[in-house]
Amino acid sequence: MTATKKSRLAILTSGGDAPGMNAAIRAAALIAIREGWDVLGVRRGYRGLIDGDLRPLPAESVVDVIRAGGTILGSARCPDLEERPARDAARATLAEHAVDGLIVIGGDGSLRGARAIADPAEAGDGFATRVIGVPASIDNDVGFTSASIGVDTAMNTIVEACDKISDTASAHDRTFFVEVMGRASGYLAMTTSIASAADGVIFPEAHASEEEIVEHVVDTIERARARTDRPKRVVVIVAEGAGVPMERLQRAVEARVAERLGEPDGNFETRATVLGHVVRGGRPSAFDRLLASRLAHVAVKALIAGKTLKMAAWLLPGKIPSRLAVPSEADPYCWLVDLDAALVATERLRRGTSQMVRWGVRIFEELGTSLAM
Numbered sequence: 061m062t063a064t065k066k067s068r069l070a071i072l073t074s075g076g077d078a079p080g081m082n083a084a085i086r087a088a089a090l091i092a093i094r095e096g097w098d099v100l101g102v103r104r105g106y107r108g109l110i111d112g113d114l115r116p117l118p119a120e121s122v123v124d125v126i127r128a129g130g131t132i133l134g135s136a137r138c139p140d141l142e143e144r145p146a147r148d149a150a151r152a153t154l155a156e157h158a159v160d161g162l163i164v165i166g167g168d169g170s171l172r173g174a175r176a177i178a179d180p181a182e183a184g185d186g187f188a189t190r191v192i193g194v195p196a197s198i199d200n201d202v203g204f205t206s207a208s209i210g211v212d213t214a215m216n217t218i219v220e221a222c223d224k225i226s227d228t229a230s231a232h233d234r235t236f237f238v239e240v241m242g243r244a245s246g247y248l249a250m251t252t253s254i255a256s257a258a259d260g261v262i263f264p265e266a267h268a269s270e271e272e273i274v275e276h277v278v279d280t281i282e283r284a285r286a287r288t289d290r291p292k293r294v295v296v297i298v299a300e301g302a303g304v305p306m307e308r309l310q311r312a313v314e315a316r317v318a319e320r321l322g323e324p325d326g327n328f329e330t331r332a333t334v335l336g337h338v339v340r341g342g343r344p345s346a347f348d349r350l351l352a353s354r355l356a357h358v359a360v361k362a363l364i365a366g367k368t369l370k371m372a373a374w375l376l377p378g379k380i381p382s383r384l385a386v387p388s389e390a391d392p393y394c395w396l397v398d399l400d401a402a403l404v405a406t407e408r409l410r411r412g413t414s415q416m417v418r419w420g421v422r423i424f425e426e427l428g429t430s431l432a433m
């Protein structure tokens with residue numbers, strides 16, 4: 061009697077790590093193992109796939125990783141994947157290890173990589189690996205999902221930092237700029253400016269000129285100076301993609317304050333804090349752990365059902381054409397989106413032409429009119 065081969069899943073995390081990636085790895089591995097699959101972890105993203113660096117991922121290796129930030133598999137940015145020979149090498153690794161299903165956990169570039177590897181036109185009929193994406197990026201710039209894994213934790217980290225900065229800013233009646241990550245997306249800056257009751261926010265989607273930005277900050281400082289009932293602190297959150305280098309912004313605001321408002325208390329100086337990679341690290345929030353577990357569940361179930369070139373997504377029920385997205389049979393709150401459609405929507409988000417971006421900016425302006433600049 062010949063033993064039937066077990067189906068095999070490979071899991072890969074790629075691009076900028078995001079808190080909750082480990083929760084996704086854990087859920088995908090544990091669910092697949094329970095379904096009778098073998099599970100392999102790919103080391104260092106697509107680099108490991110190209111180099112053939114895959115290791116078994118038994119249940120004991122993942123069961124306790126839900127609390128940890130980063131990714132136990134390691135991650136990398138892999139520009140080589142843009143070249144055909146690297147994609148051929150990745151496909152050869154998948155064939156050599158007889159991988160039936162690949163789950164790619166990552167953001168825009170990682171999902172594009174998944175699409176390129178499984179592209180039927182390039183991979184040909186012989187390519188036997190099904191591929192499903194799971195969106196994970198603190199930037200929240202993946203189309204067709206309301207939330208990517210890691211965004212909630214990143215927002216909480218920023219809000220905590222801004223609360224602390226607000227304490228010292230209030231104590232000294234100072235103006236602080238706080239720069240937050242997000243690449244070309246202003247999502248983190250916009251949401252956290254509301255959640256931390258910041259006095260101002262600068263984000264790329266507003267398309268403000270440098271001059272407008274400076275005048276708006278100075279208006280905010282002027283209003284703060286007029287306050288008599290509470291500290292004259294000003295906290296302005298700046299998205300890293302806003303396009304104004306921090307030093308230049310500080311000097312321009314300081315000069316304009318001196319010109320327009322004068323310097324009643326001696327020299328006027330601003331302070332800047334660049335949160336940088338702090339925003340990307342740390343223990344994932346409960347929401348990110350849950351989101352990651354649920355999206356990974358949907359991804360594994362989709363692979364088992366024979367699906368490929370899809371992305372597990374977190375979307376409110378709405379009128380989405382069924383050729384683009386169908387509700388997941390595994391989880392009524394999740395969707396299975398066509399990977400191509402998700403990538404087109406991601407590109408629109410990046411260019412600022414997406415309806416989601418327009419809604420986001422409008423909702424933001426209604427919630428925080430006094431902040432928008």
Ligand code: F6P
Nearest residue numbers: 076167197198199241242243340
């Ligand atoms: O995409 C996630 C992200 O953290 C962005 O917000 C940021 O611009 C970028 O990655 C930083 O990349 P790296 O860690 O390669 O410097």
